[in-house]
Amino acid sequence: xxxxxxxxxxxxxxxxxxxxxxxxxxxxxxxxxxxxxxxxxxxxxxxxxxxxxxxxxxxxxxxxxxxxxxxxxxxxxxxxxxxxxxxxxxxxxxxxxxxxxxxxxxxxxxxxxxxxxxxxxxxxxxxxxxxxxxxxxxxxxxxxxxxxxxxxxxxxxxxxxxxxxxxxxxxxxxxxxxxxxxxxxxxxxxxxxxxxxxxxxxxxxxxxxxxxxxxxxxxxxxxxxxxxxxxxxxxxxxxxxxxxxxxxxxxxxxxxxxxxxxxxxxxxxxxxxxxxxxxxxxxxxxxxxxxxxxxxxxxxxxxxxxxxxxxxxxxxxxxxxxxxxxxxxxxxxxxxxxxxxxxxxxxxxxxxxxxxxxxxxxxxxxxxxxxxxxxxxxxxxxxxxxxxxxxxxxxxxxxxxxxxxxxxxxxxxxxxxxxxxxxxxxxxxxxxxxxxxxxxxxxxxxxxxxxxxxxxxxxxxxxxxxxxxxxxxxxxxxxxxxxxxxxxxxxxxxxxxxxxxxxxxxxxxxxxxxxxxxxxxxxxxxxxxxxxxxxxxxxxxxxxxxxxxxxxxxxxxxxxxxxxxxxxxxxxxxxxxxxxxxxxxxxxxxxxxxxxxxxxxxxxxxxxxxxxxxxxxxxxxxxxxxxxxxxxxxxxxxxxxxxxxxxxxxxxxx
Numbered sequence: 001x002x003x004x005x006x007x008x009x010x011x012x013x014x015x016x017x018x019x020x021x022x023x024x025x026x027x028x029x030x031x032x033x034x035x036x037x038x039x040x041x042x043x044x045x046x047x048x049x050x051x052x053x054x055x056x057x058x059x060x061x062x063x064x065x066x067x068x069x070x071x072x073x074x075x076x077x078x079x080x081x082x083x084x085x086x087x088x089x090x091x092x093x094x095x096x097x098x099x100x101x102x103x104x105x106x107x108x109x110x111x112x113x114x115x116x117x118x119x120x121x122x123x124x125x126x127x128x129x130x131x132x133x134x135x136x137x138x139x140x141x142x143x144x145x146x147x148x149x150x151x152x153x154x155x156x157x158x159x160x161x162x163x164x165x166x167x168x169x170x171x172x173x174x175x176x177x178x179x180x181x182x183x184x185x186x187x188x189x190x191x192x193x194x195x196x197x198x199x200x201x202x203x204x205x206x207x208x209x210x211x212x213x214x215x216x217x218x219x220x221x222x223x224x225x226x227x228x229x230x231x232x233x234x235x236x237x238x239x240x241x242x243x244x245x246x247x248x249x250x251x252x253x254x255x256x257x258x259x260x261x262x263x264x265x266x267x268x269x270x271x272x273x274x275x276x277x278x279x280x281x282x283x284x285x286x287x288x289x290x291x292x293x294x295x296x297x298x299x300x301x302x303x304x305x306x307x308x309x310x311x312x313x314x315x316x317x318x319x320x321x322x323x324x325x326x327x328x329x330x331x332x333x334x335x336x337x338x339x340x341x342x343x344x345x346x347x348x349x350x351x352x353x354x355x356x357x358x359x360x361x362x363x364x365x366x367x368x369x370x371x372x373x374x375x376x377x378x379x380x381x382x383x384x385x386x387x388x389x390x391x392x393x394x395x396x397x398x399x400x401x402x403x404x405x406x407x408x409x410x411x412x413x414x415x416x417x418x419x420x421x422x423x424x425x426x427x428x429x430x431x432x433x434x435x436x437x438x439x440x441x442x443x444x445x446x447x448x449x450x451x452x453x454x455x456x457x458x459x460x461x462x463x464x465x466x467x468x469x470x471x472x473x474x475x476x477x478x479x480x481x482x483x484x485x486x487x488x489x490x491x492x493x494x495x496x497x498x499x500x501x502x503x504x505x506x507x508x509x510x511x512x513x514x515x516x517x518x519x520x521x522x523x524x525x526x527x528x529x530x531x532x533x534x535x536x537x538x539x540x541x542x543x544x545x546x547x548x549x550x551x552x553x554x555x556x557x558x559x560x561x562x563x564x565x566x567x568x569x570x571x572x573x574x575x576x577x578x579x580x581x582x583x584x585x586x587x588x589x590x591x592x593x594x595x596x597x598x599x600x601x602x603x604x605x606x607x608x609x610x611x612x613x614x615x616x617x618x619x620x621x622x623x624x625x626x627x628x629x630x631x632x633x634x635x636x637x638x639x640x641x642x643x644x645x646x647x648x649x650x651x652x653x654x
């Protein structure tokens with residue numbers, strides 16, 4: 001706005017035009033002063049502008065510092081959503097009493113058979129039955145048995161493909177509104193959101209279990225006739241993800257508790273939040289605890305089997321699926337007659353150990369359960385889940401094998417070792433390292449399984465600029481030092497820096513980045529020293545020793561003082577310690593070996609012949625000492641430093 005003001009006499013005003021009025025001869029215009037409100041609003045806008053500018057600048061500086069390796073990114077602590085049954089032992093007894101007093105299991109089994117045989121080509125052998133058992137420690141179980149002798153190769157179950165709950169089958173279920181909404185949301189979403197196969201099966205089982213409960217009738221039997229909520233709660237109470245704090249205390253210091261249990265929690269909650277992102281109403285219709293329960297049911301009872309491909313029905317592809325009735329087949333493998341050392345021993349043992357076979361028959365369009373050997377009456381129908389660690393058995397199935405099993409299969413087990421990032425990483429190397437890495441290291445390295453990944457990552461972490469540049473120069477003269485790369489001697493190659501040289505002599509594009517070949521003797525010593533240090537640090541985190549666990553188990557054999565979950569926990573942590581001790585012995589011996597007078601010769605590389613088959617991306621160019629790693633079979637002397645622990649014994653409950 002403008003207003004007229006009197007003209008100062010010392011100002012020069014241009015003559016007016018003919019059409020200007022006489023009253024304008026003594027007037028000019030100037031700006032009106034701003035009001036207080038306008039001034040305050042301008043000050044406020046200035047503050048907002050500078051605050052936003054400072055915020056953006058600080059975030060930019062933090063991002064640059066993180067990329068340069070000066071500071072580490074900070075993350076909020078995450079705690080999983082947990083649930084456990086307040087009285088699992090009482091629930092076990094109640095289920096057993098109800099099943100035996102009212103023949104509930106028999107009725108449910110007959111209904112399940114009727115449902116299967118109602119499908120195209122479905123059939124269940126009359127020799128099958130489900131029996132109820134209560135163990136001495138109070139664990140209720142239902143076991144699939146035969147009530148008459150069974151011949152070798154005799155078919156026990158033909159489960160129609162229409163009754164196999166694969167992820168493709170569950171995803172195409174149009175009877176449930178939640179599944180339809182998730183499918184539609186996936187199609188409409190601008191970004192690709194992958195939903196895990198077990199998530200589709202979980203949604204299907206939740207939906208149909210709710211329908212069965214709402215109907216309140218047993219006239220229509222479905223897959224869940226033997227998976228009512230009370231049975232689910234009883235079975236889940238033996239899995240560590242649903243243990244209370246008192247039981248989890250027995251796993252203190254183990255990778256099972258500190259890593260694997262949390263990983264399962266994180267995987268399930270991640271899938272749950274994906275579903276909420278796609279369909280927000282799921283958060284109210286399906287509580288996260290209910291989703292976790294059914295997700296663990298799928299993980300524990302699901303099995304990977306070759307089923308027809310959705311795109312090409314004439315071909316089969318491995319798919320995760322729940323197979324009603326067949327999923328009642330328990331795990332069984334006989335105790336090995338001798339220790340298992342190599343993958344070949346493992347495969348041969350697994351093929352001979354299973355009593356039954358589960359496979360898809362293209363002609364019958366059904367999954368067939370067949371006996372691999374003769375079964376006498378009252379024999380349990382079992383199948384081998386494979387030779388796995390007791391931690392894996394307990395985490396996903398709620399049971400463990402005896403400690404004698406651990407001693408015979410110890411060479412098939414792996415430990416977890418973490419290599420942290422050094423505090424002062426140079427910029428030419430830090431850009432390739434995203435975060436600390438965990439590595440699975442074998443208790444008994446063999447020709448097909450060596451610790452090449454953790455050693456390669458350690459080489460990368462300890463490599464100096466001098467190591468990289470000198471090895472690059474050596475590789476130009478002798479390309480045989482490197483596997484799959486042939487550096488060329490040109491002008492650009494001769495004048496680049498450490499970052500470019502690192503990209504040539506090491507695998508910087510992989511995660512974690514690794515150097516497959518020793519850069520120098522000192523560098524190889526530093527790499528194994530780092531591995532040894534981290535291994536000893538991991539050993540020290542256990543709260544007691546193997547001898548103490550043996551004493552607790554021996555005492556429980558006599559007195560029966562441990563609860564089911566407590567005994568499982570002791571068996572798991574004992575196996576984990578023994579596996580880690582064997583790897584610790586390897587790291588200590590190799591570190592000492594590289595300081596021996598023969599170290600110069602041992603560091604020289606050799607090439608594995610092309611006709612020798614290698615697995616797990618094993619390098620063909622390797623140092624001479626690498627063959628000594630495969631000598632750790634049978635009994636190995638454990639150094640004293642590999643047996644140290646926190647020394648806080650856990651006293652068994654009376």
